[in-house]
Amino acid sequence: MCRVGFRRSEAFNYPFSLNPNHSHPALDPERLPRHVAVIMDGNGRWAKERGKDRVHGHYEGVLSVREIVNTCGEIGIPYLTLYAFSAENWNRPQAEVNALMELLVNTLRKEVEDLRHKGVRLRVIGDVESLPQVCQKELDEAMEITKDNSRVTLILALSYSGRQEITKAAQRLAQAAVSGNINPENITEADFEACLYTTGFPEPELMIRTSGEHRISNFLLYQLAYAELYFTPTHWPDFRRAHFLEALTDYQKRERRFGKTSEQIQSI
Numbered sequence: 001m002c003r004v005g006f007r008r009s010e011a012f013n014y015p016f017s018l019n020p021n022h023s024h025p026a027l028d029p030e031r032l033p034r035h036v037a038v039i040m041d042g043n044g045r046w047a048k049e050r051g052k053d054r055v056h057g058h059y060e061g062v063l064s065v066r067e068i069v070n071t072c073g074e075i076g077i078p079y080l081t082l083y084a085f086s087a088e089n090w091n092r093p094q095a096e097v098n099a100l101m102e103l104l105v106n107t108l109r110k111e112v113e114d115l116r117h118k119g120v121r122l123r124v125i126g127d128v129e130s131l132p133q134v135c136q137k138e139l140d141e142a143m144e145i146t147k148d149n150s151r152v153t154l155i156l157a158l159s160y161s162g163r164q165e166i167t168k169a170a171q172r173l174a175q176a177a178v179s180g181n182i183n184p185e186n187i188t189e190a191d192f193e194a195c196l197y198t199t200g201f202p203e204p205e206l207m208i209r210t211s212g213e214h215r216i217s218n219f220l221l222y223q224l225a226y227a228e229l230y231f232t233p234t235h236w237p238d239f240r241r242a243h244f245l246e247a248l249t250d251y252q253k254r255e256r257r258f259g260k261t262s263e264q265i266q267s268i
C-alpha cells in the first residue's frame with residue numbers, strides 16, 4: 001500500500017522533481033513518512049563557530065528551510081512541521097527576538113510567491129496571538145495566498161509550547177463538560193486531538209533534531225507519541241537536502257512496531 005500522500009506518478013511529474021531513485025538510490029518512495037517534524041537547532045552555535053552574530057545563523061537557517069521544504073515537494077512528503085520559535089524563546093535577548101520576528105516577516109514576503117508556485121500550503125500552530133501584529137498579518141496573508149495548495153503543508157510552530165497546547169485542549173474539554181455539551185466519561189482521544197492546534201494533520205512519523213541535543217523541548221508532546229526520533233550533530237544551517245535524505249534513509253531502516261512484536265509486523 002502506498003503510504004505517501006502523492007501517488008508515485010504525481011511526485012515524479014512534479015516540475016521541480018528530482019527522481020529520488022536517481023538522487024538517493026537507498027530511499028524507497030513508497031515508504032516515506034507522511035509527516036516530518038523538525039527542531040531546527042544550532043543556528044547560534046553555527047554563527048559563533050564562524051565568529052559571527054547569532055542572528056547570522058538564523059539568516060543562514062532560512063536557506064536550509066527553503067531546501068528542506070523543496071525536497072519534501074520533490075520526493076513526496078506532504079506534511080512538514082518546523083519548530084521556528086518556541087514559547088520559551090520569548091526569554092531570549094530582545095534584540096534576537098526582534099531579529100527573528102523581522103526575519104519571519106521578510107522571509108514570508110520574499111518566499112510566498114515561490115511557496116504558492118510550488119504547491120506549498122502554509123499553516124501555523126502555537127500561540128499566534130502573542131506574535132507582533134505585523135507577523136500575524138503577514139502569516140494570515142501567506143496562509144490565504146497558499147490555502148488551495150496541497151503538495152506540501154508547511155506548518156510553522158511559532159510561540160509554540162506542547163504543554164500549553166495540551167492545557168488549552170483540557171480547558172476546552174472542561175468548558176464543554178461544564179456547559180453540558182460533553183460527558184467527561186465519554187471523552188475519547190479523538191475528542192482530545194480535535195482540540196489540539198494540529199487537528200486535521202496526520203501525526204509526525206519522524207522527528208528530526210539537529211545540533212546534537214537529545215531532547216524534545218516541549219515540541220509536539222502529544223503528537224510525537226509514536227514518532228521515530230532522529231538526532232544529528234549537524235547544525236541547522238548546514239542541514240541540507242543530503243542530510244535530510246540521510247535521515248529519511250535511516251527512518252526507512254527502522255521497524256515501526258506500535259507495541260506489536262516483530263513477527264506480527266512482518267506477517268502483515
Ligand code: FPP
Binds near residue numbers: 042043086089
Ligand atoms: C534554534 O537555534 C533556532 C531557532 C530558535 C530559530 C529557528 C529559526 C529559523 C531557522 C529561521 C526562521 C524560520 C523561518 C521559517 C522564517 P538556536 O538559536 O537555539 O541555536 P543554538 O542552540 O546554537 O544557540
